[in-house]
Amino acid sequence: MTNYLIKGAKPYGGEAADIFLKDGRIASIGEHLRVPGADVIDAAGLVALPGLVDLHTHLREPGREDAETVETGSRAAALGGFTAVHAMANTDPVADTAGVVEQVWRLGQQAGLVDVVPVGAVTVGLKGERLAELGAMADSAARVRVFSDDGMCVSDPALMRRALEYVKAFDGVVAQHAEEPRLTVGAQMHEGDRSARLGLAGWPAAAEEAIIARDVLLAGHVGARLHVCHVSTAGSVELLRWAKARGVQVTAEVTPHHLLLTDACAEGYDPVFKVNPPLRTAEDVAALRAGLADGTIDAVATDHAPHAVEDKESEWAAARPGMLGLEQALSVVVETMVETGLLDWAGVADRMSVRPAVIGRLTEQGRPLAPGEPANLLLLDPSTRATVDPAALASRSRNSPYAGRELPGRVVATFLRGVPTVLDGKAQK
């Protein structure tokens, strides 16, 4: 295989250095490396970070290949600097058996752009009635460790308790979409001043917080790992802080869109801004940023949710919830966390690569930029700003909430085990 010598990149934004990638690993890092025969990449001014790991991606295959496929989603991920993505289970058929998770895993291998790590459903058909064969999925070729009914909340407390306990046998984790369903019947947007005026049924913060409060108590009681998906409220951050202080093994993620956008986006009723959980208030955004900065929130996860045009170009209530995220995730984090001084580049690496890999129990991802480690990394030009054009995205869908918005940072290159998946900002396959 081709070996690469990356010249003058700044690992974690620090001093410029050369990085030599050989046989899928980082062979050496140092000044003025000379490696005859290696392809040289000029990376002057670029920040080098470990390849990003997404805990929450919807790739839509099988079932909605018109919105996204494993291949198109993988390409979007690579362009966003990701080297691994967790593919959510709410496909059609649902990823609730070893057969389906192995299918998704193989499609990821074939695409070869990122490691596609299937998430297994907690319950059969996401119905919240009985456990899926979690052990079979864990033992399959896909080696599932993250289980989630995402899109649906495991709202039955007894079932949730059993799921938390059961996955301990293979060091799994239940990733909960925290939404008390009885409190969100017909809900369309964050319940508050704006929903009152816009006449859209409210999704109260308490519906998320009530489930998180319950689940951290359950996880503490049975000594199991819990992961909370797409935390969206200030109250949720407080509950997580409290639970972590008590020693509960809880981790949490926040999406890029919840770090940047507020419920003000619902003005005008453009369903591209309809998402679940909904966009919240500016106070919530500030609390989420602070929680991510101090580590209460462990990870940024995209909740990349492609939707076909007809599922978004409609009136608000008829539209499906969700928005694209993979290709702009890092840019949004640069804008909301780096340029604001809340996180340095090592912090970005920690929240977008290291910790999500640990939560997903991926041993060859989220590793430091150091000799001997797997050559999963990205090169970012932090000085460029560009306006997002949905038509130019690699995703098969166009529902980007950032359309027309100028964001900082451009992923110039991504390497997966030493192989460039992106060079000069272009996908390599």
Add this chain to the structure above:
Amino acid sequence: MKRHLLEAADLDRADATLVLDTAAQIDAALAGREVKKLPTLRGRTVVNLFFEDSTRTRISFELAAKRLSADVINFSAKGSSVSKGESLKDTALTLEAMGSDAIVVRHHASGAPHRLASWVKGSVVNAGDGTHEHPTQALLDAYTIRQRLGRLEGVRVALVGDVLHSRVARSNVGLLHTLGAEVTVVAPPTLVPVGVGSWPVEVSYDLDAVLPKADVVMMLRVQAERMTASFFPSAREYSRRYGLDARRMATLPDDAIVMHPGPMNRGMEIAAEVADSVRSTIVEQVGNGVSVRMAVLYLLLGGRSE
């Protein structure tokens, strides 16, 4: 005037007053005439696009457009192939291609008229969208109040009932505030939206305390189905606590009026003897609806008298 009338906030005080004054002029021009028709919108096409049944509102708009000599197309989307959300845009573009100058839209989803307005070049008039707004209802209510009481500034209005789900309430809160009236919403706490604190209104849970200080009582329709979702325990209890009966009506100031946007649930939010009393403006509201809608179409389509 803006190009569209989507919500009460599209009208500033001058615009709202202009609509009411124009409606008054139209009323005066037509008074006593045998043929109630003006030639101002001849050659223009108004489409009534109704995704939800509302015969009274549709007829009111239809009459308004016809009295202005516009061509009217009634397009009932309910139950047809276009009743699915995905085709709202296609429907809008089709109607525009047929040469519609204005689309009057009633839709079960809040914000549907906003979406429509982003796709078409002509004017869009919101004839009621989900639980959002119904601005021409608020205009006709304001017109009726001004006609009866002679003013809007400082008028004390009690808006009573299912404020949470009411587009009439949202439009009236906005428009009446713009026009200087003082609004108190009265409802059980379950039927007041979280976030009402940002509205320019007082909130009361006690109808009996509000009535002696009200110049206008506007009763909102309350659907008995709300009871199954525990918004209140029973129709009887609702009626007892928030219904307007003769005993309660007697506590109103002498000149106070009673309004209802219709259709009424007699015996639920309003007693029959109240609906039929001299204080009631319910029949006038219907007639005023046509005049106000004529004024809106006239002003939006820039019609000129010949």
